[in-house]
Amino acid sequence: LIVGCDPKADSTRLILNSKAQDTVLHLAAKEGSVEDLEVEDVLKVGYKGIKCVESGGPEPGVGCAGRGVITSINFLEENGAYDDVDYVSYDVLGDVVCGGFAMPIRENKAQEIYIVMSGEMMALYAANNIAKGILKYAHSGGVRLGGLICNERQTDRELDLAEALAAKLNSKLIHFVPRDNIVQHAELRKMTVIQYAPDSKQAAEYRALAEKIHANSGQGTIPTPITMDE
CATH class of the missing domain: 3.40.50.300 (P-loop containing nucleotide triphosphate hydrolases)
Incomplete structure (x- = not known):
């Protein structure tokens, strides 16, 4: 499982042979809230059976991008996305600009x-x-x-x-x-x-x-x- 933790949402596109996939935050905004989402909505399976999720970010200039990472990881955990995987990789933005991006480090996820x-x-x-x-x-x-x-x-x-x-x-x-x-x-x-x-x-x-x-x-x-x- 690869979890893209970058507002650009481009961590998984090559594995999915596509343009950037729909992100957790984008779909949550469309549906009303994260609670309205199903795992199948956000988790796509790509090349060699690799599971892919993109946390996404808010519109430029609005809100906190790191929030998307926190929301996504909590959603995935609560909905069993981590069951039955060999590895979980978080692709995190390189400049740790705020606590949200550091979530995989902070919350003992990684x-x-x-x-x-x-x-x-x-x-x-x-x-x-x-x-x-x-x-x-x-x-x-x-x-x-x-x-x-x-x-x-x-x-x-x-x-x-x-x-x-x-x-x-x-x-x-x-x-x-x-x-x-x-x-x-x-x-x-x-x-x-x-x-x-x-x-x-x-x-x-x-x-x-x-x-x-x-x-x-x-x-x-x-x-x-x-x-x-x-």
């Missing part, structure tokens, strides 16, 4: 957080910020930092930077995903790389990443964020 970053300065800054958020809840709940995943942007010494930040955060670089235009080719066809080109080098990278995450279960750490000066 065991491990993997931070997707690159060698660009703002990505390193955001990764450190997320580590601060994990640290805040690590002692009260069981959440841990699983590791960093570097999504290559082809900046100078990117691998070195990613490994150095991971070490500073008391974590590790789980995988370095090389940049490849096949990602855009697949996206244009509304597919994931694994569906579009299962035998490609990039598909092998994603499989290797998945295996590393699986093998890393339970080995997360409590992060040690760095100061701005560092």
Whole structure:
């Protein structure tokens, strides 16, 4: 099960081979309230039987986007969406801008957080910020930092930077995903790389990443964020 926790609602579209799906908040607004929804309304099944939900967000300039995440996760729990799944992945907005987005961390919904970053300065800054958020809840709940995943942007010494930040955060670089235009080719066809080109080098990278995450279960750490000066 993948729960998209981003107002853009684009976490699951390639798995569903479609444009962005209807979100929990959008459907709730249409029906009157979340109580009027059925799980079938918001949970769609995509490629290889992957279940997909998008929490969505309010209209731009109105309300709190993080609220959608809280509403959605509560709704899914109350309606048995978590029964009979192997994994639950929350795709959360990278800049932890408010408590709502941090809900999977805060409410003990997630065991491990993997931070997707690159060698660009703002990505390193955001990764450190997320580590601060994990640290805040690590002692009260069981959440841990699983590791960093570097999504290559082809900046100078990117691998070195990613490994150095991971070490500073008391974590590790789980995988370095090389940049490849096949990602855009697949996206244009509304597919994931694994569906579009299962035998490609990039598909092998994603499989290797998945295996590393699986093998890393339970080995997360409590992060040690760095100061701005560092």
